[in-house]
Amino acid sequence: MPVYSRADLSRTAALVVALLLAAAATGVIAREFRAADTQNEDYPTVQALRYMGRLIAERTGGRHQIRVFHSRQLGEEKETIEQTRAGAIDLNRINGALIGNFVPAMNVLAMPFLFRSIEHLQKVLDGPIGNEILNSFGPYGFVGLAYYDSGARSIYNSVRPLHSIADIKGLRLRVQQSELMSDMIKALGAEPVELPYGQVLTGLATKLIDGAENNWPSFVTTDHYKYAGFYTLTEHTMSPEVLVMSQKAWQSLSAEDQKIFRDSALRSSRFMREKWKDLEEQSRKRAEAAGVTIVKDFDRKPFEAAMATIYEKAQRDPATARLIERIRKVE
Numbered sequence: 144m145p146v147y148s149r150a151d152l153s154r155t156a157a158l159v160v161a162l163l164l165a166a167a168a169t170g171v172i173a174r175e176f177r178a179a180d181t182q183n184e185d186y187p188t189v190q191a192l193r194y195m196g197r198l199i200a201e202r203t204g205g206r207h208q209i210r211v212f213h214s215r216q217l218g219e220e221k222e223t224i225e226q227t228r229a230g231a232i233d234l235n236r237i238n239g240a241l242i243g244n245f246v247p248a249m250n251v252l253a254m255p256f257l258f259r260s261i262e263h264l265q266k267v268l269d270g271p272i273g274n275e276i277l278n279s280f281g282p283y284g285f286v287g288l289a290y291y292d293s294g295a296r297s298i299y300n301s302v303r304p305l306h307s308i309a310d311i312k313g314l315r316l317r318v319q320q321s322e323l324m325s326d327m328i329k330a331l332g333a334e335p336v337e338l339p340y341g342q343v344l345t346g347l348a349t350k351l352i353d354g355a356e357n358n359w360p361s362f363v364t365t366d367h368y369k370y371a372g373f374y375t376l377t378e379h380t381m382s383p384e385v386l387v388m389s390q391k392a393w394q395s396l397s398a399e400d401q402k403i404f405r406d407s408a409l410r411s412s413r414f415m416r417e418k419w420k421d422l423e424e425q426s427r428k429r430a431e432a433a434g435v436t437i438v439k440d441f442d443r444k445p446f447e448a449a450m451a452t453i454y455e456k457a458q459r460d461p462a463t464a465r466l467i468e469r470i471r472k473v474e
Contacts, residue, residue: 300354
């Protein structure tokens with residue numbers, strides 16, 4: 144057993160004290176942050192979280208690491224939102240419609256037929272309005288870091304092509320666990336069925352539901368296209384994903400590290416945007432090759448008109464009405 148002199152012990156103790164004082168002075172403690180995403184390992188949002196992790200590890204000299212739990216390893220989104228609020232999950236990529244149940248301004252971004260195009264959406268998110276919305280997360284237990292693209296959501300089903308609003312009547316369509324999305328489907332004359340994302344494939348295969356609504360990558364990477372052969376380009380919502388951090392995790396960071404996390408999140412957003420474009424195009428081609436009927440020439444105006452009651456309800460709140468008007472004015 145080694146024998147240490149009093150001088151050796153003194154030097155060791157001095158080194159430990161110096162390290163503790165350095166950590167206290169900088170206000171930082173090395174740790175691993177848990178990040179949740181319900182998508183599969185190769186999905187652009189998961190890749191973006193890992194990219195963010197690499198940036199943070201590099202800029203903090205390895206003090207901070209991000210461990211990404213994908214494929215619903217930490218639960219469905221509704222569950223991970225609650226875990227993030229409680230501080231059990233540090234970072235979470237969440238769909239805009241679901242977080243809208245907690246952060247009212249996010250519901251506005253999920254309003255049907257609000258955005259004229261993806262370009263219009265990105266101008267809103269990249270500008271003052273987008274920043275204001277991210278900064279509004281604090282009172283609800285989250286820190287908004289960045290937006291991730293989610294493309295345009297469209298309706299797909301296994302029963303018939305949708306050329307008019309009459310064709311959607313009576314269909315049982317899965318929607319996210321969101322009051323806004325349920326109201327939208329009801330307004331179109333279909334029956335909304337709220338199901339977690341991971342149960343949609345089984346729902347389609349067992350005929351529990353006739354269809355659902357989502358973007359091209361989600362339609363294809365989950366194999367929904369194998370059971371729902373009619374995809375109508377309604378592009379009714381373009382609600383973004385949002386990357387949030389728990390207040391508990393955020394407050395554990397020094398001011399300098401908070402800046403590193405926020406900057407890295409914004410860089411991961413741009414990284415994700417490029418990955419998304421590629422996957423969206425690949426997914427559309429894969430669906431076409433599999434024989435999916437893609438309906439482009441549908442009567443859009445009645446779909447938009449059916450949303451009048453939803454907008455009337457939302458705009459009873461003056462703040463929401465002003466935000467909708469500001470978004471519409473962005474050129």
